[in-house]
Amino acid sequence: MDPKNFKYSKNHEWIGLWDKNYVVGITHFAQNELGDIIYLDINENIVGTEIEEGNVFGTIEAVKTVSDLFMPVSGKILEINKKLLSNPEFINQNSYDKGWILRIKILDKQEYDLLMSFEEYEKYTN
Template sequence: MNNLRYSKNHEWIRLEQNEKNKAYIGISTFAKKELGDIVYLDVENSIIGKEIKEGKVFGTIEAVKTVSDLFMPVSGYIIEINKELLSKPELLNKNSWIIRIKMLDIKEYNKLMSLEEYKKYTTII
C-alpha cells in the first residue's frame, strides 16, 4: 500500500506504519527541482505542540532561486521538527521529512493526490 499523498502546494505526507493518525511531511521532488539548491529552512520550535490547520503556513524554505512558504497539507498537531535539517538544509535535497504531526482528520489526508494524480497535476501547471 502506498501511503504517500501530495498537496497542490507540493508538500507530501506519509502515514506512519503503525499509527495511522501520525504522519511525516516533506516537500516533493517537483518542488525541489523548481526551487533549486536549498540553503535555509525556517521552522520555529514554537510550533511544537501547536495545532495548525490545513493550508496554513508552518515554515519557509529558502533556495538559490527563491523563498517559499511551507503549507500544512492536513490539519494537525506538530509533534516533532527534523532538527538535523535546521543545521543542514541541503539534506532536504534528498527525501527528508520536515515535520511529524498528529492528524486531526483522516478525511483531509484521503482528499490529497496519489502519486499518479500528482504527476498529472505537475504536468499541467
C-alpha cells in the first residue's frame, strides 16, 4: 500500500483503496507524535454499523496520552484489524500496512474527494 495514493483528514487519519474496499488508519505523523502505542480500544460491535464522517470510532492509547479515532468519511464498518487489538505496536511499526485499523464501505464519495492528497497532507503537517 502506497501512502501517496491515500487521502488524509485533518485529524490525521488516512483512507485508501485496498482489495475492493477502503481501509482506514492513522498516519505515520500521528503515530510518531503519539509515541509508543500500547492499547487500541474499538468496540467490536461496530462491525456492520454505519458511522458518520467526523464521529469517533474508538481510542488509541500511547504511553503518555489517549486520543480519539475519527472517521475520515461516512462509512459502513466491514472489519476491524483484530491483530491490532493484541498487537497495537503494529501501528508504530508500519501505520500504512499491517497497522490499518478498519475496512469500510464509503457511503458518500464526495466526502472522500474533499480529503487532502498526500502532498496537501505533507504541507499541512510541516
